[in-house]
Amino acid sequence: xxxxxxxxxxxxxxxxxxxxxxxxxxxxxxxxxxxxxxxxxxxxxxxxxxxxxxxxxxxxxxxxxxxxxxxxxxxxxxxxxxxxxxxxxxxxxxxxxxxxxxxxxxxxxxxxxxxxxxxxxxxxxxxxxxxxxxxxxxxxxxxxxxxxxxxxxxxxxxxxxxxxxxxxxxxxxxxxxxxxxxxxxxxxxxxxxxxxxxxxxxxxxxx
Amino acid sequence: xxxxxxxxxxxxxxxxxxxxxxxxxxxxxxxxxxxxxxxxxxxxxxxxxxxxxxxxxxxxxxxxxxxxxxxxxxxxxxxxxxxxxxxxxxxxxxxxxxxxxxxxxxxxxxxxxxxxxxxxxxxxxxxxxxxxxxxxxxxxxxxxxxxxxxxxxxxxxxxxxxxxxxxxxxxxxxxxxxxxxxxxxxxxxxxxxxxxxxxxxxxxxxxxxxxxxxxxxxxxxxxxxxxxxxxxxxxxxxxxxxxxxxxxxxxxxxxxxxxxxxxxxxxxxxxxxxxxxxxxxxxxxxxxxxxxxxxxxxxxxxxxxxxxxxxxxxxxxxxxxxxxxxxxxxxxxxxxxxxxxxxxxxxxxxxxxxxxxxxxxxxxxxxxxxxxxxxxxxxxxxxxxxxxxxxxxxxxxxxxxxxxxxxxxxxxxxxxxxxxxxxxxxx
Numbered sequence: 001x002x003x004x005x006x007x008x009x010x011x012x013x014x015x016x017x018x019x020x021x022x023x024x025x026x027x028x029x030x031x032x033x034x035x036x037x038x039x040x041x042x043x044x045x046x047x048x049x050x051x052x053x054x055x056x057x058x059x060x061x062x063x064x065x066x067x068x069x070x071x072x073x074x075x076x077x078x079x080x081x082x083x084x085x086x087x088x089x090x091x092x093x094x095x096x097x098x099x100x101x102x103x104x105x106x107x108x109x110x111x112x113x114x115x116x117x118x119x120x121x122x123x124x125x126x127x128x129x130x131x132x133x134x135x136x137x138x139x140x141x142x143x144x145x146x147x148x149x150x151x152x153x154x155x156x157x158x159x160x161x162x163x164x165x166x167x168x169x170x171x172x173x174x175x176x177x178x179x180x181x182x183x184x185x186x187x188x189x190x191x192x193x194x195x196x197x198x199x200x201x202x203x204x205x206x207x
Numbered sequence: 208x209x210x211x212x213x214x215x216x217x218x219x220x221x222x223x224x225x226x227x228x229x230x231x232x233x234x235x236x237x238x239x240x241x242x243x244x245x246x247x248x249x250x251x252x253x254x255x256x257x258x259x260x261x262x263x264x265x266x267x268x269x270x271x272x273x274x275x276x277x278x279x280x281x282x283x284x285x286x287x288x289x290x291x292x293x294x295x296x297x298x299x300x301x302x303x304x305x306x307x308x309x310x311x312x313x314x315x316x317x318x319x320x321x322x323x324x325x326x327x328x329x330x331x332x333x334x335x336x337x338x339x340x341x342x343x344x345x346x347x348x349x350x351x352x353x354x355x356x357x358x359x360x361x362x363x364x365x366x367x368x369x370x371x372x373x374x375x376x377x378x379x380x381x382x383x384x385x386x387x388x389x390x391x392x393x394x395x396x397x398x399x400x401x402x403x404x405x406x407x408x409x410x411x412x413x414x415x416x417x418x419x420x421x422x423x424x425x426x427x428x429x430x431x432x433x434x435x436x437x438x439x440x441x442x443x444x445x446x447x448x449x450x451x452x453x454x455x456x457x458x459x460x461x462x463x464x465x466x467x468x469x470x471x472x473x474x475x476x477x478x479x480x481x482x483x484x485x486x487x488x489x490x491x492x493x494x495x496x497x498x499x500x501x502x503x504x505x506x507x508x509x510x511x512x513x514x515x516x517x518x519x520x521x522x523x524x525x526x527x528x529x530x531x532x533x534x535x536x537x538x539x540x541x542x543x544x545x546x547x548x549x550x551x552x553x554x555x556x557x558x559x560x561x562x563x564x565x566x567x568x569x570x571x572x573x574x575x576x577x578x579x580x581x582x583x584x585x586x587x588x589x590x591x592x593x594x595x596x597x598x599x600x601x602x603x604x605x606x607x608x609x610x611x612x613x614x615x616x617x618x619x620x621x622x623x624x625x626x627x628x629x630x631x632x633x634x
Contacts, residue, residue: 035459035527039552040528040544040545040552
């Protein structure tokens with residue numbers, strides 16, 4: 001390989017193309033002008049290993065493993081500050097979720113990432129009855145970090161729970177399965193179809 | 208009733224700033240009849256409000272004085288101040304313009320002695336200083352104003368102040384009976400040189416211009432640095448008048464931002480670099496200057512000036528568009544953001560923050576008084592549909608003075624071509 005070809009290879013931007021093809025709103029990444037308003041505007045920014053601006057630069061620099069195994073995009077709380085302020089109107093929040101989703105699909109999510117764990121709990125809960133069983137989701141969240149921790153959190157929130165029951169905001173009977181959407185079979189069909197469409201889209205892009 | 212002598216070989220120039228003055232003088236000096244219409248009570252526009260020019264750091268008063276002299280000497284030039292074009296009918300080579308004249312309440316007997324100013328008590332925000340100081344209800348807009356003639360603020364008309372002004376005048380120059388009038392006159396071509404205005408800084412919500420006293424705009428800072436300005440040239444904090452030694456400049460305040468102005472305003476990088484020298488000249492080694500930028504656009508030959516400012520030890524360049532500014536308990540504006548070179552978070556307190564505010568066309572896109580092709584930013588396009596109407600200077604794009612003047616000379620030539628063809632057709 002000539003030096004010229006080697007340089008072309010080095011700067012090929014394969015990972016940017018991969019992101020554009022596979023990540024929701026990924027085609028916007030190249031529009032970032034590295035001004036830094038998103039990173040500075042992020043209320044949780046100091047907890048991110050790499051702020052959004054840096055993630056965009058890392059994608060362009062081809063740092064595939066560092067980006068996809070990062071916990072950064074999982075830190076996004078969807079406050080939309082970055083989208084509102086971005087001078088180029090990049091849908092930054094959506095790109096962060098898109099990256100998280102893509103990393104999840106590839107099995108690259110960091111172990112015990114709490115947002116990822118909660119997202120999985122939410123999804124599993126939703127898939128059962130076509131609606132979120134809040135009681136079960138709350139319980140699952142309490143016990144996410146072990147039994148002892150769960151009991152402690154539950155005890156701490158006892159009063160809140162009792163008040164919610166009194167005012168009809170929480171039904172303890174929901175623990176026994178809980179109620180479903182009217183057409184649960186139909187719901188599952190919709191989800192199956194959506195999965196097929198998604199699989200077809202992935203197959204088309206080859207990633 | 209004001210009489211304006213004009214024919215369809217007359218060139219009408221709208222706007223008496225540096226571009227309009229240039230276009231009008233260039234055309235008048237070739238022998239063409241020119242009417243120059245200016246909304247303010249004096250010529251010179253925003254250039255008259257600058258302390259120094261970049262990159263030479265010389266004084267705009269110098270060039271303005273030359274232009275004033277040229278305009279006083281030229282019999283082909285008619286100047287209408289406090290005048291606005293409200294309508295234009297007809298076609299290339301044969302227009303009729305309607306111009307609204309607001310009353311000045313002072314006639315040409317005025318010698319600018321200043322007795323009326325002393326007699327009047329009411330005070331108003333001084334537009335010339337972007338509201339940083341006050342002026343009287345009878346005032347000379349600024350010391351070099353041309354025409355050198357006082358103005359009565361319409362808000363004092365009908366109050367005892369107006370009568371006091373009239374009584375104080377020894378030259379019978381005050382005429383309280385003046386009223387608004389509209390004059391119609393013909394012209395063959397029109398040069399639209401209405402220039403720019405600073406973008407409304409309060410719209411950039413996270414920067415707190417409307418909430419934090421020590422966050423000001425670059426145009427206000429320019430007035431502050433001028434020895435004839437509201438602070439006598441002292442660079443101080445508006446909140447408490449203390450010396451502002453730690454000054455931050457924030458670039459692209461409104462420009463290059465799809466939430467505000469789509470375009471790069473071109474002048475702000477150079478303006479901030481120039482203003483860095485004001486702070487370092489004032490405070491020397493005690494100055495602490497920070498420039499927050501996305502990228503410095505010191506275009507072509509003025510890169511050299513950027514290098515000179517970079518060499519000043521007290522000037523730091525921080526590659527970051529700040530996310531927000533908040534005031535701490537002492538009124539210091541604290542600039543928050545993340546540095547692009549290293550992705551480090553910062554929260555830097557300064558004495559004063561200067562927003563390098565963007566340029567937008569001074570005439571509102573949706574209420575342009577004549578039929579004209581505008582681009583999406585509201586600047587005038589050079590389009591054949593505009594007929595005999597041409598743009599000059601920053602009405603056509605965000606331009607610095609150098610480029611605006613060159614553009615104005617070009618516009619004058621285009622207008623001359625139109626009136627020459629009218630003259631040939633009638634010969």
